[in-house]
Amino acid sequence: MAEKASVFPFQKASKNDPDLQREMDSFRSFLRSKTHRVTRERESIAEAVLLNRGHFDVDELFLALKGRVGVSKASIYRTIPILIEAGILAAVYLEDGHMHYERVFGRDHHSHLRCTSCGRIFEFSVPELPVLEKRIAEQQDFKSEGHKFEIWGLCAKCLRSDR
Amino acid sequence: MAEKASVFPFQKASKNDPDLQREMDSFRSFLRSKTHRVTRERESIAEAVLLNRGHFDVDELFLALKGRVGVSKASIYRTIPILIEAGILAAVYLEDGHMHYERVFGRDHHSHLRCTSCGRIFEFSVPELPVLEKRIAEQQDFKSEGHKFEIWGLCAKCLRSDR
DNA sequence: GTATCTGCAAACCCTTTGCAATAAG
DNA sequence: CTTATTGCAAAGGGTTTGCAGATAC
Numbered sequence: 001m002a003e004k005a006s007v008f009p010f011q012k013a014s015k016n017d018p019d020l021q022r023e024m025d026s027f028r029s030f031l032r033s034k035t036h037r038v039t040r041e042r043e044s045i046a047e048a049v050l051l052n053r054g055h056f057d058v059d060e061l062f063l064a065l066k067g068r069v070g071v072s073k074a075s076i077y078r079t080i081p082i083l084i085e086a087g088i089l090a091a092v093y094l095e096d097g098h099m100h101y102e103r104v105f106g107r108d109h110h111s112h113l114r115c116t117s118c119g120r121i122f123e124f125s126v127p128e129l130p131v132l133e134k135r136i137a138e139q140q141d142f143k144s145e146g147h148k149f150e151i152w153g154l155c156a157k158c159l160r161s162d163r
Numbered sequence: 164m165a166e167k168a169s170v171f172p173f174q175k176a177s178k179n180d181p182d183l184q185r186e187m188d189s190f191r192s193f194l195r196s197k198t199h200r201v202t203r204e205r206e207s208i209a210e211a212v213l214l215n216r217g218h219f220d221v222d223e224l225f226l227a228l229k230g231r232v233g234v235s236k237a238s239i240y241r242t243i244p245i246l247i248e249a250g251i252l253a254a255v256y257l258e259d260g261h262m263h264y265e266r267v268f269g270r271d272h273h274s275h276l277r278c279t280s281c282g283r284i285f286e287f288s289v290p291e292l293p294v295l296e297k298r299i300a301e302q303q304d305f306k307s308e309g310h311k312f313e314i315w316g317l318c319a320k321c322l323r324s325d326r
Numbered sequence: 327g328t329a330t331c332t333g334c335a336a337a338c339c340c341t342t343t344g345c346a347a348t349a350a351g
Numbered sequence: 352c353t354t355a356t357t358g359c360a361a362a363g364g365g366t367t368t369g370c371a372g373a374t375a376c
Binding site for chain 4: 037038039040057058059073074077078097098099
Binding site for chain 2: 091093095113115116122124126128132133136137139140141142143144145146147148149150151152153154155156159
């Protein structure tokens, strides 16, 4: 169980996509605004992340970049906090011992369903959760900054094949 | 930030507590039922865990045991899965890179508030969550096995001292 | 030109494991 | 006695870091 889902989350590329161009420009502006340098490596990493539509870990990002430009893992690890600060990337804490990430799309907060058999992640959003977060924080005299809701179990596919 | 909370979660001991004795006995029975041996080390670890009222990690457990009997970390790591199997201990996945554990008290499911400044964990339970879990799983054609809800932010104490 | 960034390899931290000595049954 | 368990120290993964050379500005 828990072998990596075969669907590779990095797309081959539509580098001419105007949306991508716009987001890359905004990332470059972000870098300049922080007096960070706009390097080939940072651009490659950002592009790979922006073209991504799923969840991934550092290894997968590294492999995806290998085919493109070639960026060391050290640079990936050093760039990730910048991408998070830039609002492009979010850390996803899954219960398997190492970090996962996902591209941030707009402001929508979503939660995850994790299949304990194939490891795939599905997303959903529940409008009640932010409300719940606020209510509980108030009750407990806490200033909340965020929440996480995860459900694990068996996805439809694994349910069928598991017996 | 994130220095360890000073409240040490292991109590000095009330080894004569009849509840503790009963739970230790049941742990010993569990060991025998699995043809595992009842060793001094396993008893020490189980006792420390049973006397615990909060969340802890392996290091904290190791330090707590140092003063008592002295058990190697290897043995702690090897005993933890047994304690989990025995239903005494549960793994808690916090977003700080390593494993935490908590003693299991009965069947009550609870969630965590985590202070991002001092690292302390507070508990709460919301009856809505299991309902939500079921509802979402149904909607997504998923067989749910469990959920996790965590809120992070600043606890009352850190809110006051942080400014 | 100069300071930042990169790749490499070593260091780190938490966790797991091989092995010889020890102890439970 | 026999086999599981222990402690130690070494090995393993994922992540971070020091440093010399490369590169953005």
